[in-house]
Every structure is written in structure tokens, then in C-alpha cells.
Amino acid sequence: MRILIVEDDPTLADGLTRSLQQSGYAVDCAVNGEQASSMLRDGVYDLAILDLGLPRLDGIEVLRRLRQQGGRTPVLILTARDAVESRVQGLDMGADDYMIKPFSLIELEARIRALIRRGQLGSNIPLSCGRLTFDPSARRAYIENRALELSAREIGVLEVLMLRQGKVVNKEQIMEALCNWDEDLGDNAIEVYIHRLRKKLECSGVRIRTLRGLGYLLEAHHGE
């Protein structure tokens, strides 16, 4: 995994580089917008972490050029501008996520993992969470190496939750994922699938949490 950090503040750039290297990523650093723009052109990065207030070329402009040239590198914006307009502008320009400075490294790393996962969506790389593995190409789930008996719809629900693990998935999103299949699905139907999945995922080190009124969330859990 290769990550490009575009940040002009040396202390922050240094901290980010070291910690991401520690987590096993290959990291390059650009200190201004023009440099970043040319480094991104070749599409060798799996992710770019982009500061907005950059010398020479503004971060928004870097992003705009990247997307204009058809670059699909996932971009996470880091900004000290907390006016929400600029966040929205960044997302409209094709950023995949944003964080406001100051931020916690733990959260940044979680988001990086999620973005990289999303980048691999089409690539059919197996997804894992706790002791659970999901193979998108075979559409099968395993606990350690034991295959789970799941219906097609249960697989569909599990796939959405796995792709967005650690994030809330609402019922509409689950329904959308299942809509290839068929007829109407009621709210209750989804609750039933979730209930069944929970039973089958016992002892997998993974649990599905219900967030009242918001949706479901898949997370690894330890102990208990």
C-alpha cells in the first residue's frame, strides 16, 4: 500500500509519515500543491492524504486536476478550515473523506483502512473482521477456515456490513444492496436477516450492533 501525504507543515508531515510507516504503509510526502499534482499523475498511490491550505497550488485545485485527468486515487482531505462549506466543496470535488485538524491518529488510520478497502471493492480481495473472512468473488463467509451456511440474502446483508465495517449502515442501504433480488422487502425482513446473521456469527469475534433509529454496525469485539 502506497500513500501520498500532501502537507506543508513539517511537524505534522513528519508525525504522519512515521506513524503510517509504522503501520506498514509505504509513504511519500509532497510539500506543495504543484509537487503533489505531478506525483499523483502517475496513479501509483493507493491513497492520498491532502491538506487544503497548500503553497503554490491549493488542495482543492490539486483534487480538481486529479479528477479531471480521470485519476481515481482515493483522497482524504485534512483541513484546518472548519467552515463546513469547504468540507462540502472538497467532497463535491471528488474527495472520499475529510478530517478536521486537529484529529486523532487512531481515527485517521481507521479511515485510511476504510478508504483502501473501498478502493479494493472491485478487486475481489477477501474482507476480514475479527475471525470472520468474506470472499466477495465466491460470495462465501468463513470463521477461521470453517465456511458458514448463509442464504443468498444473508450473504448480501453481510457483504454490505463487511464493506462498511465500523460504520453505521442504515436499512435503506441494506435494501439497496438486496434489490437485485426481488420483490418488496419490509423493515421486518431486514430485522429477520440481521437476527439470523447474529446467531450464525456467534463465536466469530464479530458482532452486529443495532443503533436505534440509525441502522446496524458490524465490528470486531474482544472478550465477553
Next chain:
Amino acid sequence: MANDSRSLRRQLLLWLLALLVPLLLAGAVGSYLLANHFSNLAYDRSLFRAALALADQVEVLQGRVVVDLPQKALDLLEYDKDDWIYYRITDPQGITVAGETGLALPSHPPKPGGHVYYDTQLAGKSVRAVAFALPLEGTSARGQALVQVAETRAKRDLLAEEIILAMMLPQLLIVLLAGALVHFGVSRGLAPLERLRQAFAQRSHRDLSAVPCEGAPREVLPLLHAMNDLMQRLRESIAQQQRFIADASHQMRTPLAGLQTQAEMALRENDPARIQHALERIRASTVRLSHLVSQLLALARVEPSSGKEIHWQTIDLVPLARSVCMDHVADALAKQIDLGFEATLPKIEVQGDPLMLREMLANLIDNALRYTPARGKVTVTVLQDNDQAMLAVEDTGSGIPPEERTRIFERFHRLADSPGDGCGLGLAIVREIVLAHQGEITVEHGKEGRGTRMTIRLSLPAAAG
């Protein structure tokens, strides 16, 4: 002030003149009429005497009226220092026997033996005339002869002028005197204001003490009271601001001092465990400081003095509140708090600024998560009640004592022994946003008497206008 059209002095003078000038004019007309009357009264009698003297000279000879006027008598009659005198004697048949034929007859002839005074014109001059009807009984003629004497008005006019002058001069003097008095009185009356002006001009901009009211005229007192009231509010607002700055600097310096101490200590330390501990402390201080800075900025943004205008628009509260809840799921999970969302209708619209409303709800949820112990519950509800939309955040925390429920909205006010690491600005931000939206916020116990329920009421679009 004197050059201003709204000058008190000028206004008073104008009103006074508006009153006195018509009076003066009426007085002038009256004086003129009176003067004429009295001067006529004085000179008419001598005119009549002349007419009688002339009548004495009228004789009747063989039924014909004749007048025998020696030149001397004529001279005497016609002689006057100031005026021209004319006469005319007409017999009963209306034939002029002697004198000026151009002298007009009176419009109402006098009764026999009687006389009338009248004004007429003669040779282009205005004259005063008397006509005396001389009875001819006891003579060979019948009827009456008419004896007219007229004189120009020179001495009458002179007398009238004197009378008018004598009457008008004092009136004019009174008007002038009144004007002068008003001018002087206003200046004197405004003197206290002038003293006030000087007092204010000499004041330091830091001096917000009340202006003394002694010696001020009663009319100025309300103004003074209003000013002192404003001063009082300014003093309070400045004191509040100073308290805020003092609090803010205390709140910022404390974690900064902690940071510095821990960093210096870590640099000196060799034991990895202790370095680790120092780093943990540094991180905790940094988190607190970042939270404080972003809260201070948020507060500055939503304060009325920020000069930012509200971008009013119609917003559906349901997706807005849901999305803010989503933003807090990670925090809730980390604290093992069951965060839930409920909406009683699929769509509840209000009039407001979406960014501010998000900020407001985020602070309420953040607060609830901060002060609710692990395994507690936080529920966000959007509901509609008659003509209001309500946004409620309820938690199962330790609750807020009733006596604290208004103070919690003050800046940097934190409940005594409250857990958590809030900076005491969240609810101040919430209050500013609620005020900007003309909404209301209430604090009460949660269901079953536990925890806290904060409810914000906002107008629906139709009612908000």
C-alpha cells in the same frame, strides 16, 4: 445646535412668532379702525359747525334760495392750515345755489333739520363731508335746502397715524421683548444640557459610572436615566466579556502548561514507561486543548457580534438530526453508550440555518455522551407539536439539579464534581444558536425522573414567516 433646523430655540421662536404676528396684525387693523373713528369724531363736529355757519347765510328771497357770502367769510370758511374745504348749497329743487357742484350728495339724505356725515371723493381726493338739511318753513319757500361742507383728510389722517403709532409701538415692543425672553430663557434652560455635554466630553472612555442627576432639569431626567441604564448594561456586558477572557485564558493556559511540563519531563526521562506515561498525558492535554479551541471558535461564529448572518432556509430536521447522530456513533460506541434516534414523522421542516442547527445538535449530543456513564442511553428525538418542531436529547446520566438549570448555559460554567473533560462552552453555543433562531430551550428530568432531557422548540416554516 443653533444652526440646526431642529434647534429648540428656533422652534420656540417660530411658534411664538406664529402666535404673535397674527395678533399684531389684528391689532393693527383694530387700531386703524379705532384711530379713524376717533379722528373723525374730533373733526366731524367742527365740520358740522362750519355747515351750520354756512346755513346761517342762507336766505329766501321771493321763494328763491340765495346765499350771501362775503369774500371774507368765504376766505374764513375755506381757509385751513392743512386741508382743502369745499361747500355746496342746493335748493329744494336740487339746483346748486352756490359752491362746488362736483361734491356728491349723501346716499341717504338727512331728515329735515338733521345732518349726516359721509366719505366721498372729490377731484380725485378722498374727502369727509357733512350734509345738513336746512328747513325752509316760515319762509316763502318750501321744503329744505341742503348745505354740504367737505374737507380733505390730511389732518384726520395725521391724527389717525399718531393714534396708530401710539397704540402699535408698545405692541411691537412686547413682541420683540417676548422674542428676546424666549431666546434668553431657552439658553438658560439648555445650560444644564451644555454642562452635561461638557461632562461627557471630558469623560474617559473607560469611565462607565453613572452620570449624577442632581441639578438636572426634570425634563432631562428621563434622558439621563436612560443613559445611566445603558451605562449599567455596558458595564455588565464588559464585565462579562472580561470574565470570559479571564476564564478562556485560564482554560487555555492550564493544558498548555501541562503539555510543556510533560514534554520537558519526557525529554529528561530515560525510563521508557515514564516517557510513555508523559506522552499519554501530552495527548490528553492536546485533546482537551483542541476541543477548547474548536469550541471557542464555534462560539465566536454563532455569537450575534460575529456579524455573520443566518442563512435562513427551510430544512428537514429528520435527516439533519439523523446525520448528526451518525457522526457521534463512534464516540458512543467507544463509551459503550446506546445512542438512538427517533422521529415521529418522516419529515419535520423548520426555518433555520442548517450549519448552525447541526452545530447545536452536535453540542447537545456531545454533552449527553460526555456526562452519561458507560452503558447508559442517549436518545435523540425529532417531533412535531402543534405549530412547533421539537428536538430533544435525553440521557440517563446523573441529571442536572433544578437550581443549576439556568446557569449551565453560562460560558465556562461546569457542574461541580462533573465527570468528563468538557470545557463548559457547549451549552453556551447551544443557547446562542437557539436565540438566533428565536427558539426556546428547556431542561428537565428524563423519563422516570432520571437523567436529563433537553428540548429545543423551533417555529415551523409557516409560522416563522
